[in-house]
Amino acid sequence: MKFVSTRGKAPAVSASQAIMQGLAPDGGLYVPESFPSLGNLAIHEISSYPELAFEVLAPFFEDDLLKEDLAEICMDAFNFPVPLVTLKDQDAVLELFHGPTAAFKDFGARFLAACMERMLAKEQRKLTILVATSGDTGGAVAAAFANRKGIEVKVLYPKGRVSARQQQQLTCWGANIQAYEVDGSFDDCQKMVKDAFMDQTVSRQWGLSSANSINLGRLLPQSVYYVFASHLYTQAFGKRPIFIIPSGNVGNSCAAFWALTMGSPIERIVLSVNENKTIPEFLTSGIYQTRPSVQTLANAMDVGAPSNMERLFNLYPDVDTLKSMLTAYSVDDRTIQATIKEVYGELGYILCPHTATAERVRRDHFAGQPTIVVSTAHPAKFEQVVEPLIGTAVEVPQNLATLLDKPSSFKAIGTDYKDLFN
Numbered sequence: 001m002k003f004v005s006t007r008g009k010a011p012a013v014s015a016s017q018a019i020m021q022g023l024a025p026d027g028g029l030y031v032p033e034s035f036p037s038l039g040n041l042a043i044h045e046i047s048s049y050p051e052l053a054f055e056v057l058a059p060f061f062e063d064d065l066l067k068e069d070l071a072e073i074c075m076d077a078f079n080f081p082v083p084l085v086t087l088k089d090q091d092a093v094l095e096l097f098h099g100p101t102a103a104f105k106d107f108g109a110r111f112l113a114a115c116m117e118r119m120l121a122k123e124q125r126k127l128t129i130l131v132a133t134s135g136d137t138g139g140a141v142a143a144a145f146a147n148r149k150g151i152e153v154k155v156l157y158p159k160g161r162v163s164a165r166q167q168q169q170l171t172c173w174g175a176n177i178q179a180y181e182v183d184g185s186f187d188d189c190q191k192m193v194k195d196a197f198m199d200q201t202v203s204r205q206w207g208l209s210s211a212n213s214i215n216l217g218r219l220l221p222q223s224v225y226y227v228f229a230s231h232l233y234t235q236a237f238g239k240r241p242i243f244i245i246p247s248g249n250v251g252n253s254c255a256a257f258w259a260l261t262m263g264s265p266i267e268r269i270v271l272s273v274n275e276n277k278t279i280p281e282f283l284t285s286g287i288y289q290t291r292p293s294v295q296t297l298a299n300a301m302d303v304g305a306p307s308n309m310e311r312l313f314n315l316y317p318d319v320d321t322l323k324s325m326l327t328a329y330s331v332d333d334r335t336i337q338a339t340i341k342e343v344y345g346e347l348g349y350i351l352c353p354h355t356a357t358a359e360r361v362r363r364d365h366f367a368g369q370p371t372i373v374v375s376t377a378h379p380a381k382f383e384q385v386v387e388p389l390i391g392t393a394v395e396v397p398q399n400l401a402t403l404l405d406k407p408s409s410f411k412a413i414g415t416d417y418k419d420l421f422n
């Protein structure tokens with residue numbers, strides 16, 4: 001299996017090459033040249049999630065250097081439960097928050113880290129990953145790469161702009177993970193990362209790389225849980241589910257479209273967004289217009305220029321086809337708050353602000369239909385939003401509690417990227 005660039009001006013590469021490169025040399029994103037069919041996948045004979053992941057991903061790693069390691073990579077990366085919970089009737093929730101940092105980004109980050117560590121061992125080299133974070137991504141990347149051989153991680157976050165719990169998840173790792181508290185904004189952090197990459201001397205000397213959400217190694221493993229949940233749901237309810245996915249950069253929803261393309265029993269894919277409405281506006285007007293992001297309570301989805309749209313345009317090159325496949329609704333902050341309250345009062349189930357957008361879309365547009373709301377984070381990560389609404393403390397899950405108890409350390413620096421390399 002080969003992977004090609006969405007911009008069509010880069011050579012086709014293997015999976016591990018795409019993973020080690022991140023971005024294609026023509027500035028495009030890597031996508032599979034074709035999709036395998038899951039038609040003859042005997043799901044009922046598969047006994048564990050890592051085993052299913054191996055079966056789903058194996059065709060993508062045929063003829064790849066990592067082929068022989070893939071089973072072990074899946075065991076290493078997906079070492080936590082993936083429950084599909086029924087809320088009531090045909091309303092299900094796919095809980096993707098049982099990994100080490102209690103958000104779905106653990107799936108992609110852990111798979112990417114497991115792949116990279118093995119590739120570096122084969123190539124006998126080392127690299128340094130730079131990641132600028134406004135909160136969640138940095139934590140998942142730090143956790144996934146902690147204690148991996150041959151890899152150093154430098155995480156940059158803006159001073160005073162991340163929550164106390166988020167900061168703890170960035171600064172508690174020690175060993176090969178170094179956190180930098182930057183006296184500046186998130187944009188400053190991003191600029192420092194860019195400047196470092198542009199500095200050829202630094203970039204070569206340190207073997208700089210990124211663990212961006214556009215990396216193929218983060219996207220591919222996310223398809224697996226859509227294959228998994230759609231089969232489980234269809235077996236339980238005798239109907240194909242509609243997935244409702246809280247979306248920002250649309251990596252998670254792109255992975256759902258890939259699972260659909262491979263033949264998973266999925267009725268429809270629906271995106272819920274916050275007040276960053278680039279996608280719903282595109283579906284209404286037919287014109288794709290990115291815009292600056294606005295801040296909302298569902299802050300991991302504050303994206304005005306969704307980076308993975310390029311992959312969706314590639315999957316459905318005809319705009320009318322894309323519009324017919326895609327559905328998206330926007331949910332504002334007040335409605336997010338009302339939904340968290342409503343669902344807790346009715347069912348005793350606590351939603352994070354991101355997942356609340358999807359639950360709102362279900363209630364307003366798909367009531368009584370077979371649906372799976374994709375839960376992207378544990379509510380305890382957003383306790384400052386959630387607890388005042390439900391009037392009680394959110395119990396912190398064990399995985400998160402473990403991180404919160406660790407000692408933390410960081411280096412405070414200004415906005416000069418050279419300070420990252422002293």
Ligand SMILES: *Cc1c(COP(=O)(O)O)cnc(C)c1O
Binds near residue numbers: 247249300301
């Ligand atoms: C990153 C994130 C999202 C958005 O996912 P995309 O793949 O960028 O669309 C949604 N919810 C949470 C909690 C996240 O961390």
